[in-house]
Amino acid sequence: MSVELIERDLHLGNTAAASLGQPSSRDILGRIGNLETRIARTDREVDAAQAVRYRVFVEEMKAQVSVEDARRGREVDSWDSLCDHLLVLDRSIDGDSEDQIVGTYRLLRHEVAIAHGGFYSGSEFGVNALVARHPEKRFMELGRSCVLPQYRTKRTVELLWQGCWAYALHHRIDAMFGCGSFPGVQPEEHALALSFLHQNAVARGEWAVDALPHLYREMDLMPSEAVNARRALFAMPPLIKGYLRLGAMVGNGAVVDQAFNTTDVLIILPIASISGRYVNYYGADAGRFASAS
Structure with a gap:
């Protein structure tokens, strides 16, 4: 299926659904077994995604939220109203769609x-300069990626990627970026992985991005001869490792996010840099899991 057909189906399907006052099955971006991925359709689904984020970021990772958000059990910020919210739902769970959300991404x-x-990531990294350097390109920011613990499997991750890829094709995106996080606020605890990233994956030239000067933390913490690639990859969060396999680069410098209890690096992924085997796997038209069962 071509990009044009994907766009036509999404537009016609959503228009027809709106005229009937009901959601359309045509906005489903991927399906594997009982799991499916799509963009949130209602404010209630966004609210449920924020509840999933609260469980992961606050209860599990000890992020800080306001007293009101803690009372409500939601992780929320002002960017939520501007973004589309990619969901992974487990259709085998009884209840409404809000009860079935097991993973989410903010686009x-x-x-x-x-x-x-x-x-959003412009508060930590010089992404505005990156975007200005490429006036002919369309960018998309990925953020707030989280999956409930029992669903942290290959299938769920594949559906999240499927959703991002289909969404990027639909909106003719040229490059994606977003923060990738290491747990904790001591970069030195991740010296091996950060040093590997700095020495092997830092974006250069037209894609170069630095952490903002007042937040910049050194990533190159070990001499290259002491950095074992296998051990460094093993020590890396799965999401960051997955980005690297796709063909991503990282910005220069890390940033400590005290509120989220993380050490962040910027991930930069031009669509043209995505490894051919992954494009073939998910489909150049994002059709790999479009109707899988």
Whole structure:
């Protein structure tokens, strides 16, 4: 299926659904067994995704939220209203769609970000300069990726990637970026992995991005002869390791996020850099899991 057909189906399906006042099955971006991925359709689904984020980021990772958000059991910020929310749902769970959300990703498109003052990760990294350097390209920011513990499997991750890939094709995205996080606020605890990233994956030239000067933390913490690639990859969070396998680069410098109890690096993934085997796996038209069962 071509990109044009994907766009036509999404538009016609959603228009028809809106006219009937009901959601459309045509907005489903992928399905594997009882799991499916799509964009949130209602405010209630976004609220449920924020509850999943609370369980992962606050209860599990000890992020800090306001007293009101803690009372409600939601992880929320002002960017949520600007973003589309990619969901993974387990259709075998009894209840409404809100009860079936097991994973989520937050997607912010270029034109929306520019119209509202920039990208979320611009508070940590010089992404505005990156975007300005590529006036002919369309960017998309990925953020707030989380999956409930019992669903942290290959199938769930594949569906998240399937959803991001289909969404990027639909919106003709040229490059994706977003923060990838290591647990804790001591970069030195991740010296091996951070040093490997700095020495092997830092973006250069037209894709170079630095952490903001007042937040910059050194990544190159070990001499290259002491960095074992296998051990470094093993020590890396699965999401960051997955980005690298796709063909991603990282920005120069890490940032400590005290509120989220993480050490962040910027991931940069031009669509043209995505490894051919992954494009073939998910499908150049994002059709790999479009109707899998």
